[in-house]
Amino acid sequence: MKDLKIIVLSDTHMPRMAKSLPPRLLKELVSAELILHTGDFNTIDVLHELEQFAPVKGVYGNADHEELIKTLPEKQIIEAGSYKIGLVHGHGKGMTTEKRAIAAFANDQIDLLIYGHSHIPSFKTTDGLQVLNPGSPTDKRRQKQFSFVVLTVEETLNVEFIYYDSKT
Numbered sequence: 001m002k003d004l005k006i007i008v009l010s011d012t013h014m015p016r017m018a019k020s021l022p023p024r025l026l027k028e029l030v031s032a033e034l035i036l037h038t039g040d041f042n043t044i045d046v047l048h049e050l051e052q053f054a055p056v057k058g059v060y061g062n063a064d065h066e067e068l069i070k071t072l073p074e075k076q077i078i079e080a081g082s083y084k085i086g087l088v089h090g091h092g093k094g095m096t097t098e099k100r101a102i103a104a105f106a107n108d109q110i111d112l113l114i115y116g117h118s119h120i121p122s123f124k125t126t127d128g129l130q131v132l133n134p135g136s137p138t139d140k141r142r143q144k145q146f147s148f149v150v151l152t153v154e155e156t157l158n159v160e161f162i163y164y165d166s167k168t
Contacts, residue, residue, distance in 0.1 A: 008149035010116025011136035018138035038116035039089030061089035
């Protein structure tokens with residue numbers, strides 16, 4: 001199987017938090033074969049802009065405009081190579097964001113769960129499930145840096161966080 005380069009994003013919050021995609025992100029998007037976005041694009045224009053680089057699979061978040069909510073599902077499972085990847089934003093009431101995301105796929109067989117909402121980058125294994133949050137490329141909140149993930153699907157799933165200081 002040929003390696004598959006996937007860019008994993010969440011919480012772009014554009015145009016409120018950035019007028020354009022950050023240069024560090026653009027550098028990776030030009031060679032992407034697939035883009036996964038776990039919601040809070042904010043406007044459908046962000047989805048359309050990302051689609052100029054590669055196919056986009058995504059879900060809507062709690063801060064997305066109605067047009068996106070009508071266009072994208074609340075959760076979805078995509079196949080990349082031999083892997084099943086679950087996407088969900090993770091917003092809701094009760095539990096932590098991560099626990100809500102895990103609960104959303106309680107009845108599904110997936111190899112990797114990707115969620116957003118918290119803007120906190122993390123990658124760990126919980127009860128045998130790999131769980132990933134790419135952080136945000138445009139709205140770092142209390143994090144030291146902006147972030148997104150380059151996910152390479154090979155014989156294994158290779159997760160590389162890309163961190164940077166400036167979104168301009």
